Amino acid sequence: MKLLTTANEINDTLYRLVKQCQSCQIAVAWASTGTKPFERLRDHQDKIERMVVGTHFYQTDPSFIEAFMQHANVRFVRTTDGVFHPKMYFFWLQGESWACVVGSPNFTAGGLGGNEEVATLITDADDGADEALAQITSAISRYWQLASPITDKQLEAYRQAWRRKKPVLKRLRGKFGIPDDDSDDSGKPPLDVPILTKTWEQFFNEVKSEKDHHTLPGRLDVIRGTRALFAEYHQFQDIDQIGRRKIAGLIDDADAGVNYLWFGSMKGAGKFWKAINDNDPHLSSAIDLIPATGVITRDVYLAYIDEYRRAFPEGRHGIATATRLLAMKRPDYFVCFDARNEEGLCDAFGISRNVGYEVYWDSVIERIVESSWWNVPCPQADQERDVWLARAAFLDSLYYDGKGL
Structure with missing residues:
Protein backbone atom coordinates (compact mmCIF):
# COMPACT_ATOMS: atom_id res chain seq x y z
CA MET A 1 0.00 0.00 0.00
CA ARG A 173 -14.44 27.92 -8.51
CA GLY A 174 -13.39 31.52 -8.05
CA LYS A 175 -12.41 31.96 -11.69
CA PHE A 176 -13.58 34.50 -14.23
CA GLY A 177 -12.99 34.53 -17.93
CA ILE A 178 -14.04 32.99 -21.23
CA PRO A 179 -16.21 29.98 -20.29
CA ASP A 180 -14.64 27.60 -22.81
CA ASP A 181 -11.10 28.42 -21.68
CA ASP A 182 -10.28 26.60 -18.44
CA SER A 183 -6.71 27.87 -18.58
CA ASP A 184 -7.92 31.47 -18.25
CA ASP A 185 -7.87 32.68 -14.65
CA SER A 186 -8.22 36.27 -15.80
CA GLY A 187 -6.01 37.68 -13.12
CA LYS A 188 -6.17 37.59 -9.33
CA PRO A 189 -8.35 35.39 -7.11
CA PRO A 190 -11.58 37.20 -6.09
CA LEU A 191 -10.57 37.77 -2.46
CA ASP A 192 -7.43 39.55 -3.69
CA VAL A 193 -9.44 42.03 -5.77
CA PRO A 194 -10.66 44.85 -3.48
CA ILE A 195 -13.42 46.05 -5.82
CA LEU A 196 -15.12 42.65 -5.50
CA THR A 197 -15.33 42.82 -1.70
CA LYS A 198 -16.02 46.55 -1.36
CA THR A 199 -19.19 47.19 0.66
CA TRP A 200 -22.09 49.22 -0.68
CA GLU A 201 -21.37 51.93 1.89
CA GLN A 202 -17.77 52.16 0.68
CA PHE A 203 -18.85 52.21 -2.95
CA PHE A 204 -21.50 54.88 -2.44
CA ASN A 205 -19.18 57.09 -0.41
CA GLU A 206 -16.55 56.94 -3.17
CA VAL A 207 -19.18 57.86 -5.75
CA LYS A 208 -20.21 60.86 -3.67
CA SER A 209 -16.62 61.97 -3.18
CA GLU A 210 -15.88 62.51 -6.88
CA LYS A 211 -14.99 66.18 -7.27
CA ASP A 212 -12.37 66.86 -9.93
CA HIS A 213 -14.42 66.72 -13.12
CA HIS A 214 -17.98 65.62 -12.36
CA THR A 215 -20.64 65.93 -9.71
CA LEU A 216 -23.06 63.33 -8.42
CA PRO A 217 -26.15 65.47 -9.18
CA GLY A 218 -24.84 66.09 -12.70
CA ARG A 219 -24.23 62.40 -13.30
CA LEU A 220 -27.69 61.53 -12.02
CA ASP A 221 -29.17 64.05 -14.45
CA VAL A 222 -27.56 62.13 -17.31
CA ILE A 223 -28.96 58.83 -16.03
CA ARG A 224 -32.44 60.26 -15.58
CA GLY A 225 -32.38 61.92 -19.00
CA THR A 226 -31.39 58.80 -20.90
CA ARG A 227 -33.76 56.64 -18.85
CA ALA A 228 -36.62 58.95 -19.77
CA LEU A 229 -35.80 58.65 -23.47
CA PHE A 230 -35.75 54.86 -23.35
CA ALA A 231 -38.99 54.81 -21.37
CA GLU A 232 -40.80 57.12 -23.78
CA TYR A 233 -39.94 55.26 -26.99
CA HIS A 234 -40.47 51.59 -27.75
CA GLN A 235 -37.41 51.32 -30.00
CA PHE A 236 -34.14 53.21 -30.20
CA GLN A 237 -34.80 54.17 -33.82
CA ASP A 238 -38.00 55.97 -32.74
CA ILE A 239 -35.99 58.46 -30.68
CA ASP A 240 -35.21 61.71 -32.51
CA GLN A 241 -31.67 62.53 -33.57
CA ILE A 242 -30.95 64.82 -30.62
CA GLY A 243 -32.16 62.18 -28.20
CA ARG A 244 -30.05 59.49 -29.84
CA ARG A 245 -26.99 61.76 -29.66
CA LYS A 246 -27.60 62.28 -25.94
CA ILE A 247 -27.78 58.55 -25.29
CA ALA A 248 -24.71 57.98 -27.43
CA GLY A 249 -22.59 60.52 -25.51
CA LEU A 250 -22.08 62.80 -28.49
CA ILE A 251 -23.47 66.11 -27.19
CA ASP A 252 -24.24 67.98 -24.03
CA ASP A 253 -27.47 69.88 -23.38
CA ALA A 254 -26.37 73.29 -22.24
CA ASP A 255 -29.91 74.67 -22.20
CA ALA A 256 -31.07 72.01 -19.78
CA GLY A 257 -27.79 71.98 -17.89
CA VAL A 258 -27.18 68.27 -18.56
CA ASN A 259 -23.81 67.17 -19.90
CA TYR A 260 -24.47 63.93 -21.78
CA LEU A 261 -20.76 63.58 -22.46
CA TRP A 262 -20.38 62.26 -18.91
CA PHE A 263 -20.20 58.46 -18.52
CA GLY A 264 -18.09 58.32 -21.66
CA SER A 265 -17.73 61.02 -24.29
CA MET A 266 -17.88 59.60 -27.81
CA LYS A 267 -17.43 62.96 -29.61
CA GLY A 268 -14.30 61.75 -31.40
CA ALA A 269 -15.87 58.58 -32.83
CA GLY A 270 -16.62 59.70 -36.39
CA LYS A 271 -18.18 56.52 -37.74
CA PHE A 272 -20.28 56.21 -34.60
CA TRP A 273 -21.50 59.79 -35.16
CA LYS A 274 -22.55 58.83 -38.66
CA ALA A 275 -24.35 55.68 -37.55
CA ILE A 276 -26.26 57.63 -34.90
CA ASN A 277 -27.11 60.49 -37.28
CA ASP A 278 -28.22 58.05 -40.00
CA ASN A 279 -30.30 56.12 -37.47
CA ASP A 280 -28.62 52.89 -38.52
CA PRO A 281 -31.17 50.08 -38.04
CA HIS A 282 -28.54 47.69 -36.70
CA LEU A 283 -27.83 49.99 -33.76
CA SER A 284 -31.49 50.05 -32.91
CA SER A 285 -31.85 46.29 -33.33
CA ALA A 286 -28.82 45.80 -31.11
CA ILE A 287 -29.82 48.01 -28.20
CA ASP A 288 -33.41 46.82 -28.41
CA LEU A 289 -32.15 43.31 -27.63
CA ILE A 290 -31.16 44.45 -24.15
CA PRO A 291 -34.15 44.15 -21.79
CA ALA A 292 -35.14 47.20 -19.77
CA THR A 293 -35.29 45.17 -16.56
CA GLY A 294 -34.27 41.76 -15.27
CA VAL A 295 -31.26 39.53 -15.68
CA ILE A 296 -28.97 39.96 -18.68
CA THR A 297 -27.13 36.85 -19.85
CA ARG A 298 -23.90 36.44 -21.73
CA ASP A 299 -25.82 35.12 -24.73
CA VAL A 300 -28.01 38.24 -24.84
CA TYR A 301 -24.94 40.44 -24.58
CA LEU A 302 -23.19 38.58 -27.41
CA ALA A 303 -26.31 38.85 -29.56
CA TYR A 304 -26.19 42.61 -28.95
CA ILE A 305 -22.52 42.72 -30.01
CA ASP A 306 -23.19 40.72 -33.16
CA GLU A 307 -25.93 43.11 -34.24
CA TYR A 308 -24.00 46.21 -33.15
CA ARG A 309 -21.04 45.26 -35.33
CA ARG A 310 -23.28 45.07 -38.40
CA ALA A 311 -23.59 48.84 -38.23
CA PHE A 312 -19.88 49.14 -39.04
CA PRO A 313 -19.16 46.68 -41.89
CA GLU A 314 -16.29 48.69 -43.35
CA GLY A 315 -14.75 50.39 -40.38
CA ARG A 316 -13.39 49.95 -36.91
CA HIS A 317 -15.97 49.56 -34.19
CA GLY A 318 -14.77 49.85 -30.62
CA ILE A 319 -15.63 48.62 -27.15
CA ALA A 320 -16.09 52.22 -25.97
CA THR A 321 -19.03 53.12 -28.22
CA ALA A 322 -20.66 49.71 -27.79
CA THR A 323 -20.50 49.93 -24.01
CA ARG A 324 -21.62 53.57 -23.91
CA LEU A 325 -24.98 52.49 -25.37
CA LEU A 326 -25.17 49.56 -22.97
CA ALA A 327 -24.37 51.72 -19.96
CA MET A 328 -27.20 54.09 -20.80
CA LYS A 329 -29.74 51.33 -21.53
CA ARG A 330 -28.83 49.29 -18.45
CA PRO A 331 -26.61 51.31 -16.11
CA ASP A 332 -27.17 48.73 -13.39
CA TYR A 333 -25.27 46.13 -15.45
CA PHE A 334 -22.83 47.98 -17.70
CA VAL A 335 -20.09 50.59 -17.45
CA CYS A 336 -18.81 52.51 -20.44
CA PHE A 337 -15.27 51.22 -20.98
CA ASP A 338 -13.21 53.94 -22.62
CA ALA A 339 -9.79 55.58 -22.62
CA ARG A 340 -10.62 57.70 -19.56
CA ASN A 341 -11.34 54.80 -17.21
CA GLU A 342 -9.61 51.84 -18.86
CA GLU A 343 -6.50 51.94 -16.69
CA GLY A 344 -8.43 52.31 -13.45
CA LEU A 345 -11.00 49.62 -14.26
CA CYS A 346 -8.40 47.09 -15.37
CA ASP A 347 -6.30 47.67 -12.28
CA ALA A 348 -9.35 47.53 -10.03
CA PHE A 349 -10.57 44.23 -11.46
CA GLY A 350 -7.12 42.68 -11.70
CA ILE A 351 -7.17 42.11 -15.47
CA SER A 352 -4.94 42.93 -18.41
CA ARG A 353 -5.74 45.93 -20.59
CA ASN A 354 -6.40 43.89 -23.69
CA VAL A 355 -10.18 44.16 -23.39
CA GLY A 356 -12.30 43.17 -26.37
CA TYR A 357 -15.98 42.36 -26.61
CA GLU A 358 -15.88 38.91 -24.97
CA VAL A 359 -13.31 39.89 -22.39
CA TYR A 360 -15.48 42.87 -21.42
CA TRP A 361 -18.27 40.50 -20.40
CA ASP A 362 -16.14 37.66 -19.06
CA SER A 363 -13.67 39.75 -17.09
CA VAL A 364 -15.57 42.94 -16.25
CA ILE A 365 -19.31 42.25 -16.14
CA GLU A 366 -18.86 38.83 -14.52
CA ARG A 367 -16.84 40.53 -11.81
CA ILE A 368 -19.35 43.33 -11.38
CA VAL A 369 -22.29 41.00 -10.76
CA GLU A 370 -20.25 38.97 -8.26
CA SER A 371 -19.21 42.05 -6.29
CA SER A 372 -20.50 42.60 -2.77
CA TRP A 373 -21.59 46.19 -3.44
CA TRP A 374 -23.55 45.17 -6.54
CA ASN A 375 -25.59 42.52 -4.72
CA VAL A 376 -27.02 44.55 -1.85
CA PRO A 377 -30.80 45.23 -1.74
CA CYS A 378 -32.01 48.51 -3.19
CA PRO A 379 -31.58 51.32 -0.60
CA GLN A 380 -34.55 53.49 0.38
CA ALA A 381 -32.93 56.95 0.48
CA ASP A 382 -33.64 58.82 -2.78
CA GLN A 383 -30.13 59.70 -3.95
CA GLU A 384 -28.65 56.43 -2.76
CA ARG A 385 -31.41 54.50 -4.51
CA ASP A 386 -30.79 56.40 -7.76
CA VAL A 387 -27.11 55.54 -7.66
CA TRP A 388 -27.91 51.89 -6.90
CA LEU A 389 -30.16 51.72 -9.95
CA ALA A 390 -27.14 52.79 -12.07
CA ARG A 391 -24.42 51.29 -9.90
CA ALA A 392 -22.38 49.62 -12.65
CA ALA A 393 -22.25 52.78 -14.75
CA PHE A 394 -21.11 54.70 -11.67
CA LEU A 395 -17.84 52.78 -11.69
CA ASP A 396 -16.84 55.54 -14.09
CA SER A 397 -16.94 58.01 -11.21
CA LEU A 398 -14.49 55.84 -9.25
CA TYR A 399 -11.98 55.29 -12.03
CA TYR A 400 -12.37 58.27 -14.37
CA ASP A 401 -9.02 59.86 -15.19
CA GLY A 402 -9.37 63.40 -16.47
CA LYS A 403 -5.66 64.12 -16.87
CA GLY A 404 -5.05 66.25 -19.93
CA LEU A 405 -8.47 67.86 -19.96
Whole structure:
Protein backbone atom coordinates (compact mmCIF):
# COMPACT_ATOMS: atom_id res chain seq x y z
CA MET A 1 0.00 0.00 0.00
CA LYS A 2 1.29 3.44 -0.89
CA LEU A 3 -0.02 6.92 -0.20
CA LEU A 4 -0.03 9.27 -3.22
CA THR A 5 -0.01 12.84 -1.94
CA THR A 6 0.11 15.04 -5.04
CA ALA A 7 -1.99 15.27 -8.17
CA ASN A 8 1.11 14.87 -10.32
CA GLU A 9 2.06 11.67 -8.51
CA ILE A 10 -1.47 10.34 -9.00
CA ASN A 11 -1.36 11.35 -12.67
CA ASP A 12 1.94 9.54 -13.25
CA THR A 13 0.72 6.43 -11.42
CA LEU A 14 -2.50 6.22 -13.43
CA TYR A 15 -0.65 6.77 -16.70
CA ARG A 16 1.76 3.96 -15.83
CA LEU A 17 -1.03 1.59 -14.83
CA VAL A 18 -3.12 2.30 -17.94
CA LYS A 19 -0.02 1.59 -20.01
CA GLN A 20 0.89 -1.64 -18.18
CA CYS A 21 -2.53 -3.16 -17.53
CA GLN A 22 -4.28 -5.94 -19.41
CA SER A 23 -7.65 -4.45 -18.54
CA CYS A 24 -9.13 -1.83 -16.23
CA GLN A 25 -12.31 -0.89 -14.41
CA ILE A 26 -12.90 2.76 -13.53
CA ALA A 27 -15.65 4.55 -11.61
CA VAL A 28 -15.41 8.33 -11.22
CA ALA A 29 -17.76 11.19 -10.48
CA TRP A 30 -16.40 13.45 -13.24
CA ALA A 31 -14.00 13.27 -16.13
CA SER A 32 -12.41 15.56 -18.69
CA THR A 33 -9.90 15.54 -21.50
CA GLY A 34 -6.40 17.00 -21.48
CA THR A 35 -4.48 14.50 -19.31
CA LYS A 36 -1.93 11.83 -20.23
CA PRO A 37 -4.02 9.01 -18.65
CA PHE A 38 -7.04 10.17 -20.68
CA GLU A 39 -5.05 10.17 -23.92
CA ARG A 40 -3.59 6.73 -23.17
CA LEU A 41 -7.00 5.26 -22.35
CA ARG A 42 -8.64 6.92 -25.36
CA ASP A 43 -6.03 5.36 -27.64
CA HIS A 44 -6.30 1.90 -26.00
CA GLN A 45 -10.02 1.54 -25.39
CA ASP A 46 -9.77 -2.23 -25.80
CA LYS A 47 -8.42 -2.29 -22.24
CA ILE A 48 -11.68 -1.00 -20.76
CA GLU A 49 -13.54 -3.78 -18.99
CA ARG A 50 -15.96 -1.37 -17.31
CA MET A 51 -15.98 2.39 -16.91
CA VAL A 52 -18.69 4.38 -15.14
CA VAL A 53 -18.63 8.19 -15.21
CA GLY A 54 -20.98 10.60 -13.45
CA THR A 55 -22.41 13.79 -14.90
CA HIS A 56 -23.83 15.55 -11.84
CA PHE A 57 -23.60 19.35 -11.86
CA TYR A 58 -22.41 19.16 -15.50
CA GLN A 59 -18.81 18.73 -14.38
CA THR A 60 -17.94 16.04 -16.92
CA ASP A 61 -16.65 17.43 -20.21
CA PRO A 62 -18.88 16.52 -23.18
CA SER A 63 -15.71 15.86 -25.19
CA PHE A 64 -14.83 13.07 -22.77
CA ILE A 65 -18.29 11.54 -23.17
CA GLU A 66 -17.99 11.76 -26.94
CA ALA A 67 -14.61 9.99 -26.86
CA PHE A 68 -16.05 6.89 -25.14
CA MET A 69 -19.81 6.87 -25.75
CA GLN A 70 -19.65 4.25 -28.51
CA HIS A 71 -17.80 1.79 -26.29
CA ALA A 72 -20.02 -1.05 -25.07
CA ASN A 73 -18.20 -1.16 -21.73
CA VAL A 74 -18.65 2.51 -20.87
CA ARG A 75 -21.72 3.91 -19.15
CA PHE A 76 -22.72 7.24 -17.63
CA VAL A 77 -24.71 8.05 -14.52
CA ARG A 78 -27.36 10.57 -15.53
CA THR A 79 -29.83 10.38 -12.62
CA THR A 80 -30.15 13.37 -10.28
CA ASP A 81 -30.92 11.44 -7.08
CA GLY A 82 -28.01 12.02 -4.71
CA VAL A 83 -24.53 12.53 -6.11
CA PHE A 84 -22.48 9.82 -7.78
CA HIS A 85 -19.10 10.53 -6.23
CA PRO A 86 -16.62 7.58 -6.24
CA LYS A 87 -13.06 7.81 -7.53
CA MET A 88 -11.82 4.28 -8.10
CA TYR A 89 -9.29 3.07 -10.69
CA PHE A 90 -8.75 -0.71 -10.83
CA PHE A 91 -6.19 -2.44 -13.08
CA TRP A 92 -5.56 -6.10 -13.88
CA LEU A 93 -1.84 -6.46 -14.54
CA GLN A 94 0.14 -9.60 -15.46
CA GLY A 95 -1.29 -12.92 -14.27
CA GLU A 96 -3.16 -12.47 -10.99
CA SER A 97 -1.50 -9.15 -10.17
CA TRP A 98 -3.67 -6.08 -9.79
CA ALA A 99 -3.52 -2.52 -8.53
CA CYS A 100 -6.18 -0.01 -7.52
CA VAL A 101 -6.00 3.73 -6.89
CA VAL A 102 -8.71 5.00 -4.54
CA GLY A 103 -8.94 8.54 -3.20
CA SER A 104 -10.03 12.09 -3.91
CA PRO A 105 -9.05 12.71 -7.58
CA ASN A 106 -11.54 12.65 -10.39
CA PHE A 107 -10.43 11.72 -13.90
CA THR A 108 -10.10 15.41 -14.78
CA ALA A 109 -7.37 17.86 -15.65
CA GLY A 110 -7.78 19.41 -12.20
CA GLY A 111 -7.85 16.13 -10.32
CA LEU A 112 -4.73 14.93 -12.10
CA GLY A 113 -2.96 18.26 -12.29
CA GLY A 114 -3.77 21.52 -10.55
CA ASN A 115 -5.73 20.35 -7.49
CA GLU A 116 -4.50 19.27 -4.08
CA GLU A 117 -5.37 15.56 -4.07
CA VAL A 118 -4.57 12.40 -2.11
CA ALA A 119 -5.08 8.74 -2.96
CA THR A 120 -4.05 5.27 -1.87
CA LEU A 121 -2.46 2.73 -4.16
CA ILE A 122 -3.55 -0.77 -3.16
CA THR A 123 -2.08 -3.92 -4.74
CA ASP A 124 -2.44 -7.69 -4.56
CA ALA A 125 0.70 -7.76 -2.39
CA ASP A 126 -0.96 -5.89 0.49
CA ASP A 127 -2.40 -7.50 3.60
CA GLY A 128 -6.09 -8.20 3.15
CA ALA A 129 -5.76 -8.03 -0.65
CA ASP A 130 -8.34 -10.75 -1.33
CA GLU A 131 -11.01 -9.02 0.73
CA ALA A 132 -10.14 -5.65 -0.84
CA LEU A 133 -10.40 -7.14 -4.33
CA ALA A 134 -13.87 -8.51 -3.60
CA GLN A 135 -15.03 -5.15 -2.25
CA ILE A 136 -13.60 -3.22 -5.19
CA THR A 137 -15.14 -5.39 -7.88
CA SER A 138 -18.47 -5.51 -6.01
CA ALA A 139 -18.59 -1.72 -5.75
CA ILE A 140 -17.85 -1.22 -9.44
CA SER A 141 -20.49 -3.80 -10.37
CA ARG A 142 -23.01 -1.88 -8.28
CA TYR A 143 -22.06 1.39 -9.97
CA TRP A 144 -22.43 -0.29 -13.36
CA GLN A 145 -26.07 -1.06 -12.59
CA LEU A 146 -26.71 2.62 -11.85
CA ALA A 147 -25.40 3.74 -15.22
CA SER A 148 -26.48 3.49 -18.83
CA PRO A 149 -25.17 4.28 -22.33
CA ILE A 150 -25.73 7.74 -23.73
CA THR A 151 -27.21 8.51 -27.15
CA ASP A 152 -26.21 11.22 -29.61
CA LYS A 153 -29.39 13.13 -28.79
CA GLN A 154 -28.74 12.90 -25.05
CA LEU A 155 -25.15 14.03 -25.52
CA GLU A 156 -26.23 17.10 -27.48
CA ALA A 157 -28.77 18.02 -24.79
CA TYR A 158 -26.09 17.57 -22.14
CA ARG A 159 -23.60 19.64 -24.15
CA GLN A 160 -26.05 22.53 -24.41
CA ALA A 161 -26.75 22.44 -20.67
CA TRP A 162 -23.02 22.15 -19.94
CA ARG A 163 -22.33 25.28 -21.99
CA ARG A 164 -25.02 27.20 -20.11
CA LYS A 165 -23.73 26.07 -16.72
CA LYS A 166 -20.02 26.43 -17.39
CA PRO A 167 -19.75 30.16 -16.62
CA VAL A 168 -21.57 29.59 -13.33
CA LEU A 169 -19.33 26.67 -12.40
CA LYS A 170 -16.27 28.70 -13.28
CA ARG A 171 -17.36 31.53 -11.00
CA LEU A 172 -18.06 29.05 -8.19
CA ARG A 173 -14.44 27.92 -8.51
CA GLY A 174 -13.39 31.52 -8.05
CA LYS A 175 -12.41 31.96 -11.69
CA PHE A 176 -13.58 34.50 -14.23
CA GLY A 177 -12.99 34.53 -17.93
CA ILE A 178 -14.04 32.99 -21.23
CA PRO A 179 -16.21 29.98 -20.29
CA ASP A 180 -14.64 27.60 -22.81
CA ASP A 181 -11.10 28.42 -21.68
CA ASP A 182 -10.28 26.60 -18.44
CA SER A 183 -6.71 27.87 -18.58
CA ASP A 184 -7.92 31.47 -18.25
CA ASP A 185 -7.87 32.68 -14.65
CA SER A 186 -8.22 36.27 -15.80
CA GLY A 187 -6.01 37.68 -13.12
CA LYS A 188 -6.17 37.59 -9.33
CA PRO A 189 -8.35 35.39 -7.11
CA PRO A 190 -11.58 37.20 -6.09
CA LEU A 191 -10.57 37.77 -2.46
CA ASP A 192 -7.43 39.55 -3.69
CA VAL A 193 -9.44 42.03 -5.77
CA PRO A 194 -10.66 44.85 -3.48
CA ILE A 195 -13.42 46.05 -5.82
CA LEU A 196 -15.12 42.65 -5.50
CA THR A 197 -15.33 42.82 -1.70
CA LYS A 198 -16.02 46.55 -1.36
CA THR A 199 -19.19 47.19 0.66
CA TRP A 200 -22.09 49.22 -0.68
CA GLU A 201 -21.37 51.93 1.89
CA GLN A 202 -17.77 52.16 0.68
CA PHE A 203 -18.85 52.21 -2.95
CA PHE A 204 -21.50 54.88 -2.44
CA ASN A 205 -19.18 57.09 -0.41
CA GLU A 206 -16.55 56.94 -3.17
CA VAL A 207 -19.18 57.86 -5.75
CA LYS A 208 -20.21 60.86 -3.67
CA SER A 209 -16.62 61.97 -3.18
CA GLU A 210 -15.88 62.51 -6.88
CA LYS A 211 -14.99 66.18 -7.27
CA ASP A 212 -12.37 66.86 -9.93
CA HIS A 213 -14.42 66.72 -13.12
CA HIS A 214 -17.98 65.62 -12.36
CA THR A 215 -20.64 65.93 -9.71
CA LEU A 216 -23.06 63.33 -8.42
CA PRO A 217 -26.15 65.47 -9.18
CA GLY A 218 -24.84 66.09 -12.70
CA ARG A 219 -24.23 62.40 -13.30
CA LEU A 220 -27.69 61.53 -12.02
CA ASP A 221 -29.17 64.05 -14.45
CA VAL A 222 -27.56 62.13 -17.31
CA ILE A 223 -28.96 58.83 -16.03
CA ARG A 224 -32.44 60.26 -15.58
CA GLY A 225 -32.38 61.92 -19.00
CA THR A 226 -31.39 58.80 -20.90
CA ARG A 227 -33.76 56.64 -18.85
CA ALA A 228 -36.62 58.95 -19.77
CA LEU A 229 -35.80 58.65 -23.47
CA PHE A 230 -35.75 54.86 -23.35
CA ALA A 231 -38.99 54.81 -21.37
CA GLU A 232 -40.80 57.12 -23.78
CA TYR A 233 -39.94 55.26 -26.99
CA HIS A 234 -40.47 51.59 -27.75
CA GLN A 235 -37.41 51.32 -30.00
CA PHE A 236 -34.14 53.21 -30.20
CA GLN A 237 -34.80 54.17 -33.82
CA ASP A 238 -38.00 55.97 -32.74
CA ILE A 239 -35.99 58.46 -30.68
CA ASP A 240 -35.21 61.71 -32.51
CA GLN A 241 -31.67 62.53 -33.57
CA ILE A 242 -30.95 64.82 -30.62
CA GLY A 243 -32.16 62.18 -28.20
CA ARG A 244 -30.05 59.49 -29.84
CA ARG A 245 -26.99 61.76 -29.66
CA LYS A 246 -27.60 62.28 -25.94
CA ILE A 247 -27.78 58.55 -25.29
CA ALA A 248 -24.71 57.98 -27.43
CA GLY A 249 -22.59 60.52 -25.51
CA LEU A 250 -22.08 62.80 -28.49
CA ILE A 251 -23.47 66.11 -27.19
CA ASP A 252 -24.24 67.98 -24.03
CA ASP A 253 -27.47 69.88 -23.38
CA ALA A 254 -26.37 73.29 -22.24
CA ASP A 255 -29.91 74.67 -22.20
CA ALA A 256 -31.07 72.01 -19.78
CA GLY A 257 -27.79 71.98 -17.89
CA VAL A 258 -27.18 68.27 -18.56
CA ASN A 259 -23.81 67.17 -19.90
CA TYR A 260 -24.47 63.93 -21.78
CA LEU A 261 -20.76 63.58 -22.46
CA TRP A 262 -20.38 62.26 -18.91
CA PHE A 263 -20.20 58.46 -18.52
CA GLY A 264 -18.09 58.32 -21.66
CA SER A 265 -17.73 61.02 -24.29
CA MET A 266 -17.88 59.60 -27.81
CA LYS A 267 -17.43 62.96 -29.61
CA GLY A 268 -14.30 61.75 -31.40
CA ALA A 269 -15.87 58.58 -32.83
CA GLY A 270 -16.62 59.70 -36.39
CA LYS A 271 -18.18 56.52 -37.74
CA PHE A 272 -20.28 56.21 -34.60
CA TRP A 273 -21.50 59.79 -35.16
CA LYS A 274 -22.55 58.83 -38.66
CA ALA A 275 -24.35 55.68 -37.55
CA ILE A 276 -26.26 57.63 -34.90
CA ASN A 277 -27.11 60.49 -37.28
CA ASP A 278 -28.22 58.05 -40.00
CA ASN A 279 -30.30 56.12 -37.47
CA ASP A 280 -28.62 52.89 -38.52
CA PRO A 281 -31.17 50.08 -38.04
CA HIS A 282 -28.54 47.69 -36.70
CA LEU A 283 -27.83 49.99 -33.76
CA SER A 284 -31.49 50.05 -32.91
CA SER A 285 -31.85 46.29 -33.33
CA ALA A 286 -28.82 45.80 -31.11
CA ILE A 287 -29.82 48.01 -28.20
CA ASP A 288 -33.41 46.82 -28.41
CA LEU A 289 -32.15 43.31 -27.63
CA ILE A 290 -31.16 44.45 -24.15
CA PRO A 291 -34.15 44.15 -21.79
CA ALA A 292 -35.14 47.20 -19.77
CA THR A 293 -35.29 45.17 -16.56
CA GLY A 294 -34.27 41.76 -15.27
CA VAL A 295 -31.26 39.53 -15.68
CA ILE A 296 -28.97 39.96 -18.68
CA THR A 297 -27.13 36.85 -19.85
CA ARG A 298 -23.90 36.44 -21.73
CA ASP A 299 -25.82 35.12 -24.73
CA VAL A 300 -28.01 38.24 -24.84
CA TYR A 301 -24.94 40.44 -24.58
CA LEU A 302 -23.19 38.58 -27.41
CA ALA A 303 -26.31 38.85 -29.56
CA TYR A 304 -26.19 42.61 -28.95
CA ILE A 305 -22.52 42.72 -30.01
CA ASP A 306 -23.19 40.72 -33.16
CA GLU A 307 -25.93 43.11 -34.24
CA TYR A 308 -24.00 46.21 -33.15
CA ARG A 309 -21.04 45.26 -35.33
CA ARG A 310 -23.28 45.07 -38.40
CA ALA A 311 -23.59 48.84 -38.23
CA PHE A 312 -19.88 49.14 -39.04
CA PRO A 313 -19.16 46.68 -41.89
CA GLU A 314 -16.29 48.69 -43.35
CA GLY A 315 -14.75 50.39 -40.38
CA ARG A 316 -13.39 49.95 -36.91
CA HIS A 317 -15.97 49.56 -34.19
CA GLY A 318 -14.77 49.85 -30.62
CA ILE A 319 -15.63 48.62 -27.15
CA ALA A 320 -16.09 52.22 -25.97
CA THR A 321 -19.03 53.12 -28.22
CA ALA A 322 -20.66 49.71 -27.79
CA THR A 323 -20.50 49.93 -24.01
CA ARG A 324 -21.62 53.57 -23.91
CA LEU A 325 -24.98 52.49 -25.37
CA LEU A 326 -25.17 49.56 -22.97
CA ALA A 327 -24.37 51.72 -19.96
CA MET A 328 -27.20 54.09 -20.80
CA LYS A 329 -29.74 51.33 -21.53
CA ARG A 330 -28.83 49.29 -18.45
CA PRO A 331 -26.61 51.31 -16.11
CA ASP A 332 -27.17 48.73 -13.39
CA TYR A 333 -25.27 46.13 -15.45
CA PHE A 334 -22.83 47.98 -17.70
CA VAL A 335 -20.09 50.59 -17.45
CA CYS A 336 -18.81 52.51 -20.44
CA PHE A 337 -15.27 51.22 -20.98
CA ASP A 338 -13.21 53.94 -22.62
CA ALA A 339 -9.79 55.58 -22.62
CA ARG A 340 -10.62 57.70 -19.56
CA ASN A 341 -11.34 54.80 -17.21
CA GLU A 342 -9.61 51.84 -18.86
CA GLU A 343 -6.50 51.94 -16.69
CA GLY A 344 -8.43 52.31 -13.45
CA LEU A 345 -11.00 49.62 -14.26
CA CYS A 346 -8.40 47.09 -15.37
CA ASP A 347 -6.30 47.67 -12.28
CA ALA A 348 -9.35 47.53 -10.03
CA PHE A 349 -10.57 44.23 -11.46
CA GLY A 350 -7.12 42.68 -11.70
CA ILE A 351 -7.17 42.11 -15.47
CA SER A 352 -4.94 42.93 -18.41
CA ARG A 353 -5.74 45.93 -20.59
CA ASN A 354 -6.40 43.89 -23.69
CA VAL A 355 -10.18 44.16 -23.39
CA GLY A 356 -12.30 43.17 -26.37
CA TYR A 357 -15.98 42.36 -26.61
CA GLU A 358 -15.88 38.91 -24.97
CA VAL A 359 -13.31 39.89 -22.39
CA TYR A 360 -15.48 42.87 -21.42
CA TRP A 361 -18.27 40.50 -20.40
CA ASP A 362 -16.14 37.66 -19.06
CA SER A 363 -13.67 39.75 -17.09
CA VAL A 364 -15.57 42.94 -16.25
CA ILE A 365 -19.31 42.25 -16.14
CA GLU A 366 -18.86 38.83 -14.52
CA ARG A 367 -16.84 40.53 -11.81
CA ILE A 368 -19.35 43.33 -11.38
CA VAL A 369 -22.29 41.00 -10.76
CA GLU A 370 -20.25 38.97 -8.26
CA SER A 371 -19.21 42.05 -6.29
CA SER A 372 -20.50 42.60 -2.77
CA TRP A 373 -21.59 46.19 -3.44
CA TRP A 374 -23.55 45.17 -6.54
CA ASN A 375 -25.59 42.52 -4.72
CA VAL A 376 -27.02 44.55 -1.85
CA PRO A 377 -30.80 45.23 -1.74
CA CYS A 378 -32.01 48.51 -3.19
CA PRO A 379 -31.58 51.32 -0.60
CA GLN A 380 -34.55 53.49 0.38
CA ALA A 381 -32.93 56.95 0.48
CA ASP A 382 -33.64 58.82 -2.78
CA GLN A 383 -30.13 59.70 -3.95
CA GLU A 384 -28.65 56.43 -2.76
CA ARG A 385 -31.41 54.50 -4.51
CA ASP A 386 -30.79 56.40 -7.76
CA VAL A 387 -27.11 55.54 -7.66
CA TRP A 388 -27.91 51.89 -6.90
CA LEU A 389 -30.16 51.72 -9.95
CA ALA A 390 -27.14 52.79 -12.07
CA ARG A 391 -24.42 51.29 -9.90
CA ALA A 392 -22.38 49.62 -12.65
CA ALA A 393 -22.25 52.78 -14.75
CA PHE A 394 -21.11 54.70 -11.67
CA LEU A 395 -17.84 52.78 -11.69
CA ASP A 396 -16.84 55.54 -14.09
CA SER A 397 -16.94 58.01 -11.21
CA LEU A 398 -14.49 55.84 -9.25
CA TYR A 399 -11.98 55.29 -12.03
CA TYR A 400 -12.37 58.27 -14.37
CA ASP A 401 -9.02 59.86 -15.19
CA GLY A 402 -9.37 63.40 -16.47
CA LYS A 403 -5.66 64.12 -16.87
CA GLY A 404 -5.05 66.25 -19.93
CA LEU A 405 -8.47 67.86 -19.96
